[in-house]
Amino acid sequence: MSDIQEATNQLLDVNLHENQRSVPVTEESGTKEESEHLHVTIGATVPTGFEQTAADEIREKLGSSCKISKDRGKIYFDIPVESLAQVHCLRSVDNLFVVVEEFKDFQFKKTKEEALKDFEDLARKLPWSDPLKVWEVNTCFKKKKTKRKKINLNSSKEKIVNGQGDKLDERDNRGFIDNALDSRILDYYENPAIKEEISTLVGDDLASSKNETDEHSKEETEPQVLKFRVTCNRAGEKHCFTSNEAARDFGGAVQDHFKWKADMTNFDVEVLLNIHDNEMVVGIALTEESLHRRNITHFGPTTLRSTLAYGMLRLCAPQPTDIIVDPMCGTGAIPIEGATEWSNCYHIAGDNSPLAVKRAANNISSLLTKSQVKEGKSCWGLPIDAVQWDSCNLPLRTGSVDIIVTDMPFGKRMGSKKRNWNLYPACLREMSRVCRPGTGRAVLLTQDKKCFAKALSGMGHVWRKVHTVWVNIGGLHAAVYLLKRTPQAFVHCSEQDGQRGTPW
DSSP: OOHHHHHHHHHHTSOTTSOTTTSOOOOSOOOHHHHHTOEEEEEEEOOTTOHHHHHHHHHHHHOOOEEEOSSTTEEEEEEEGGGHHHHHTOSSOSEEEEEEEEESSOOOOSSHHHHHHHHHHHHHHSOOHHHHHHHHHHHHHHHHHHHHHHHHHHHHHHHHHHTTGGGOOHHHHHHHHHHHSOHHHHHHTTOGGGHHHHHHHHHHHHHHHHHHHHHHHHHTTSOOOOEEEEEEEEEOSOOSSOHHHHHHHHHHHHHHHHOOEEOSSSOSEEEEEEEETTEEEEEEEOOSSOGGGTTOOSOOTTOOOHHHHHHHHHHTOOOTTOEEEETTOTTTHHHHHHHHHOTTSEEEEEESOHHHHHHHHHHHHHHHHHHHHHHTSOOOOOSEEEEEOBTTBOSSOTTOBSEEEEEOOOSSSSSOHHHHHHHHHHHHHHHHHHBOTTTOEEEEEESOHHHHHHHHHTTTTTEEEEEEEEEEETTEEEEEEEEEEOSSOOOOHHHHHHHHHSOO
16 A cells, blocks of 8 residues: 555564664563554644544544544544554644543643642653554654655765865755755745745755754664654643643653653654643654645645645535636645545636646646656546636636635735725626536635625625635634535626616
């Protein structure tokens, strides 16, 4: 199957306690048979508002029931450890962690000193054994995936050391970046509006490559000591301590218990402390980078998360042979996610910006190449096309589209609030023209809710609002609207004016 499944199967064939220097598990039981029958609780972060969508996907693909946390954007479900590969293939989850212990009603002390002392005592009492087994399985796959990347990084580093150092010409320097950085970072270079962000990313990656080289040389001469950090996410007003204080004291106790080394940047294990009012969950992270970055190699200024794109597509329940259109596709996140999950539908990605269409086409090409490499053979292609067009004047036949899913401009990074007052009504009108009367659906994301409500109020004869999902996007309170196309046939404005002027 996938690399994750292969790594999982390989690790289940050995004693997970053989590597005592990596994971200090004290229990003697760690055989293949016990590992195969090990059930653990997995926690996942998902786009806020789409918790139920994620729960439905997990029930369908894993056969597991889900518990939705009171803390928005988090769900929990039980799986056998051999299903870990399938968990990584879920389309609706951003980050994964294995639960060490869950406290539904943790009684925090009233004074800071007593509360922090409880955190110190708690670290020594938690059942770490099974979650660390799952972390070990997960780490085996992670090392396999990054092995080739580390080789490239080391060869690039050697080039700099053996050369002239700072006197490298621009071409050699670019070659180093190509090897050291992910392709999405190169795409950021084209956008001067986010140079500050890219400079941070570049600095982190260069430092990481140097540290990885140093660590690799040390591994051969001395036993590895695991490095860790504790991340505390806290919500609620009744706590007498801060997130940093909780992470500091709990982390100190974890360090004393396992004899691990604390490292805030280059860590092997990330321990999570999630606190929401009196509910507390301790976990171990299974993902270093959010899963929402899949399939996108060329990012734009407002690239939509793939997990959110999946949730929006799932809202409209695509059926085989449906034609699904994103008239304002940006980098193509929605149609690409659709072509990956609903390959029996036809997806069209369109935008009025030639740069956006180019990015979408490059992302489609990258996905196709990835599919060919994974399958080990050439394939016919993907059911998706990228087109440049005017979203208010689409080159599509009336009533020819089954589903429209798009991320409309918020009027912040893209467009403006003033322009939206004319854009939204024109887009809704054109969408109603190309969408099939009676069966057509539209899922539209926007943060400009006032403008959208005004535009929709004038379209009641062709669009009916079925459902609204409230989401948080980069700190912005946005809404996803599910609309149903009414049976009424589309009538052009000129025809409507003629009908109004006709005497009866």
